[in-house]
Amino acid sequence: MAEAPPEVTCQGLARTYGAGPDAVEAVRPLTLTFAAGQTTALVGPSGCGKSTLLRMIAGLEEPSAGSVGIGGQPPLAVRRRGGLSVAFQEAALLPWRTVEGNVALALRLARRPADPAAVAGLIRLVGLEGFERRRPAELSGGMRQRAAIARCLVTAPGLLLLDEPFGSVDELTRLRLNLDLPRLWQERGTTTILVTHSVSEAVLLSDRVLVLSPRPAAVVADIPVRLPRPRRAAMVRETRFLDLVDEIAAGLSEGGAAADRPLAAQ
Amino acid sequence: MSGRLLVGLLLLLLWEMAARTLAGTHLLAGPVDVAGWLFQHRGLVGRALAVTAGEAALGLLLGTLAAVLLAALAVLAPRRVAAVISLLMLFLFCLPLVATGPLLRVLWGPGLGPQVTLAALAVTFTSYLALLVGLRAAPPVWLDLVRSYGRGRLSELWHVRARGALPYVMAGLQIAAPAAFLGALVGEFTGAERGLGLLVIRALRELDAPATWGLATVAAGVTVAAHAAIAAVGRRLQAEPPLILAAAPGRLEGPLPVLAALALGLFLWAGAMEAAGLSPFFAKRPWDVWAFLFTDPEAMAHRAELALALAQTLRVAVPGYLAGLLAGAGLAALVILAPRAEAAVLPVAVALRAIPIVTTAPLLVLALGRGPAGTVTIVAVMIFFPTLVACLQGMRQTPRAVLDLFESHAAGRGARLLHAQLPAMLPAFFASARMAVPAAILAATTAEWLATGTGLGALMAVTASTSAYGMLWSATLVIALAACLAWGALGLLERAVLSRTAAEQLA
Numbered sequence A: 001m002a003e004a005p006p007e008v009t010c011q012g013l014a015r016t017y018g019a020g021p022d023a024v025e026a027v028r029p030l031t032l033t034f035a036a037g038q039t040t041a042l043v044g045p046s047g048c049g050k051s052t053l054l055r056m057i058a059g060l061e062e063p064s065a066g067s068v069g070i071g072g073q074p075p076l077a078v079r080r081r082g083g084l085s086v087a088f089q090e091a092a093l094l095p096w097r098t099v100e101g102n103v104a105l106a107l108r109l110a111r112r113p114a115d116p117a118a119v120a121g122l123i124r125l126v127g128l129e130g131f132e133r134r135r136p137a138e139l140s141g142g143m144r145q146r147a148a149i150a151r152c153l154v155t156a157p158g159l160l161l162l163d164e165p166f167g168s169v170d171e172l173t174r175l176r177l178n179l180d181l182p183r184l185w186q187e188r189g190t191t192t193i194l195v196t197h198s199v200s201e202a203v204l205l206s207d208r209v210l211v212l213s214p215r216p217a218a219v220v221a222d223i224p225v226r227l228p229r230p231r232r233a234a235m236v237r238e239t240r241f242l243d244l245v246d247e248i249a250a251g252l253s254e255g256g257a258a259a260d261r262p263l264a265a266q
Numbered sequence B: 001m002s003g004r005l006l007v008g009l010l011l012l013l014l015w016e017m018a019a020r021t022l023a024g025t026h027l028l029a030g031p032v033d034v035a036g037w038l039f040q041h042r043g044l045v046g047r048a049l050a051v052t053a054g055e056a057a058l059g060l061l062l063g064t065l066a067a068v069l070l071a072a073l074a075v076l077a078p079r080r081v082a083a084v085i086s087l088l089m090l091f092l093f094c095l096p097l098v099a100t101g102p103l104l105r106v107l108w109g110p111g112l113g114p115q116v117t118l119a120a121l122a123v124t125f126t127s128y129l130a131l132l133v134g135l136r137a138a139p140p141v142w143l144d145l146v147r148s149y150g151r152g153r154l155s156e157l158w159h160v161r162a163r164g165a166l167p168y169v170m171a172g173l174q175i176a177a178p179a180a181f182l183g184a185l186v187g188e189f190t191g192a193e194r195g196l197g198l199l200v201i202r203a204l205r206e207l208d209a210p211a212t213w214g215l216a217t218v219a220a221g222v223t224v225a226a227h228a229a230i231a232a233v234g235r236r237l238q239a240e241p242p243l244i245l246a247a248a249p250g251r252l253e254g255p256l257p258v259l260a261a262l263a264l265g266l267f268l269w270a271g272a273m274e275a276a277g278l279s280p281f282f283a284k285r286p287w288d289v290w291a292f293l294f295t296d297p298e299a300m301a302h303r304a305e306l307a308l309a310l311a312q313t314l315r316v317a318v319p320g321y322l323a324g325l326l327a328g329a330g331l332a333a334l335v336i337l338a339p340r341a342e343a344a345v346l347p348v349a350v351a352l353r354a355i356p357i358v359t360t361a362p363l364l365v366l367a368l369g370r371g372p373a374g375t376v377t378i379v380a381v382m383i384f385f386p387t388l389v390a391c392l393q394g395m396r397q398t399p400r401a402v403l404d405l406f407e408s409h410a411a412g413r414g415a416r417l418l419h420a421q422l423p424a425m426l427p428a429f430f431a432s433a434r435m436a437v438p439a440a441i442l443a444a445t446t447a448e449w450l451a452t453g454t455g456l457g458a459l460m461a462v463t464a465s466t467s468a469y470g471m472l473w474s475a476t477l478v479i480a481l482a483a484c485l486a487w488g489a490l491g492l493l494e495r496a497v498l499s500r501t502a503a504e505q506l507a
C-alpha cells in the first residue's frame, strides 16, 4: 500500500498576495529540492511564509510563479491518488465525527478500503486510546492535533506535509511523539516536510533544517543534521545536538533583520 | 423552566384581563371563553386542523425539496449563477400571498393546489437561504482537507458541507414549518372547501370573537408545537441551531446577475404560461402587464390607481416595520442587561415568533380603531418577535473571551452592551431586518385585505373578485419588486455597516 517516497522539487516558487501598493510578498522565488525519504524542517519567524510554502507544495495554493514537482508529477496528480497528506496548522477535524471517524475519513477521501485495525493502531500510537468515540469538542487542543496526525498517517502517503503539528502539545507528549512518529514514517520511507517553531524539535526530527528569513521567505541557512537514527531522548543533551541548535538559532537571528512591512515600503 | 412557566401564566392573565376590560366590544375573547368555544367545537376544529396541517406538511416537504436542489446547484455552480438563482428565489419570496393566493386559485381551480403551493412558496426561500449559508459556512481548512486528497466539489459537498449545514437546515426548518402553516391558511382564505382557513374566514365575517381567537389559538399552538418539535429533533441530531441564520448577501459583481435574473424570470414566467396553455384572460404574460401599465389607452389611470394604493400600503407598512424593528432590538438590549430576564424571555419570544398573527388582523384592527394605527400595530407585532429573537441570539454570540475581557476590567453592563454585545448583535439584526421586509408586506396587505379595505391588499382582493386580472398581476409585480429593492438596499447598508463591525461575516 505504502508508495515509494518521492523527491520534491520547487522551481522558482513564489507567492504574492494582493496587488498594487497593498501587495504582500509572502514567498520569494525559491528553488529547492527535498530528497526522497528525507525529513526536512522549515523554521522561521512567525508570518514569514512557511504555511504558504507548504500549501503551495501541496497544490492548495496557486503559486504566483514557479512550479512544484512531486516525484516529477504535479501536486494535483499526487493528491488524486492519495499520495500526500497535510497536517494543517489548525487541526481541521470535522466536529460531527468522532476521533475514529475523523481518522477513517482520510481513507474514504483517498478512496481506500476501510481499515479499522490501522485506524485503531494509529490512535493508540498518538496516545488517544480510550478517546476513539469522542468528538473533537471533547478534546484538548493538543489531543486534536494528535488526532489530526493519526489521520495524516493512516493513508500511508509518500509525502507528509506537517504544519506545526505539535504546536499545542505539552513538552513531554511532544518529546514522545517526536521519538515515536519518525520511526513510523522512517519504516515506511516517507518524504516529510515539517514546519516548526521549536528549534530542538527541528533537530530531533529531521535530516536537514532550512532556516527561513522574515517575510518574504528566503532560505538563509541550509543545515544538514547528521545524527544517527533512531534518535533518542538522551541525545538532546549531547554536544553535537546542542551545537546544531545553536547554529540554527544563529541563522534565525541573523535573518531577522528585515522588517515586516508592505512591499511598496521596501 | 419555572421562569418560562411564570411568563406564560402572566401572559394568560394579561390576556384574560384585557378581554374583560374590552368585554362590551365583542372584539377580544379571553382564555376562558376561547377554551369553552374550542371544547364545544372540538370535532369540527379537529377535522379542519387535520386538513390544513396535511397541506402544510406537503407544502413543507415540496418546498424543502426544491430548496435542497436549488441550494446544491447554487453551491456547485459558479458564484454568478448562484447569484441569479438567489435573486429569482428572493423575487418568489417577495410575491405577496394575498395576490398569489387568488391567482393560484384561478390557475389551479378548486382543490388543494393553491394551499399546498403557497405553503411550499412560503418555505422555499427561507430553507434555501439557510441551506446556502450552511453549505457555505464550512471553514476553508475543511475544504483544503478534502482537496489535499485530490477530491473535488462533489466530495466537498458530500463529506463536509452537507453535514456542516445540518444545524442551519434545522434552524431554517424551525422557521419554515410555521411559515408553511401560515401559507396553507392564507391559501384556504382564497376559497377552499375545507380547512382551518375556511373556519377563520367564516368567524371573521361573523365577527365571532371566541371563534376567531379560538382558531388563532389553535393555529398558534400548532406552529409553536411544530417549532418545538423541530428544535427537539435538531438537538437529537446534535445540531444546535447556529445563532446567525442568514449571512449578509454577497456582493453582486456588476449588474449582470440582476439582468440575467430578470431575463430568466420573464422567460420562465411567459414560458410556463404558454406551455400550460393558460388563458391570457387570467394568466397574464409579461407583455400583457407591460401593455396594461404603459401602452393601453387607460395606462395612465392604471398607474395612478396603483401608485395611490402603493402609497397607502407603504404608509402603514414602513412605520410598522420600523417600529417593530426598533421595539425588538430595544427590548433585546434591555433584556440582555438582566441575564435572569433573558433566560425567561427568549424561549417565550421564540414560541411567539411562530404565531400567525395575521389571522387575527381584522379583530385587532377593529380593536385599535379603523385608522392606520391598527394596521401599523399588526405589522409591528409581526416584525417584533423575529427581531427580538434574532437580536437576543446575536448578542449571545458575543465571544466568551471578549466578555471575559470586559469582566477583567470590571466594566459596567452599559459598557459591555455598547462595545461588545451591540456590535455582536448587528449581523443577526440585519439578517432579521431583511427577512422582515416581505413579512411586513404580508402583514400590511393581509390586514388591508381582511379589514381596512385600503391599499394594495384591498386592491388585489377587489381585482381578484372582479376578475380585473391586469391590475392584479400588475399590483403583484409592483409590490414584489418594491420588496426586492428594499431588500437590496438593506443589503447594501448591511455590507457598509458590517464591513466596519464584523468584516469576517462578509463573504
Ligand SMILES: Nc1ncnc2c1ncn2[C@@H]1O[C@H](COP(=O)(O)OP(=O)(O)OP(=O)(O)O)[C@@H](O)[C@H]1O
Pocket (backbone or CB within 6 Å): A017, A018, A024, A025, A026, A045, A046, A047, A048, A049, A050, A051, A052, A053, A089, A215
Ligand atoms: N490568504 C491570504 N491573503 C493575504 N495574505 C496572506 C494570506 N495568507 C497569508 N498571507 C500573508 O502571507 C504571509 C505569510 O503567511 P504564512 O501563513 O505563510 O506565515 P507562517 O510563516 O506560516 O506564519 P506562522 O508561523 O505564524 O504560522 C503573512 O504575512 C500573511 O499576512
Ligand SMILES: [Mg+2]
Pocket (backbone or CB within 6 Å): A050, A051, A052, A089, A163
Ligand atoms: Mg503558519
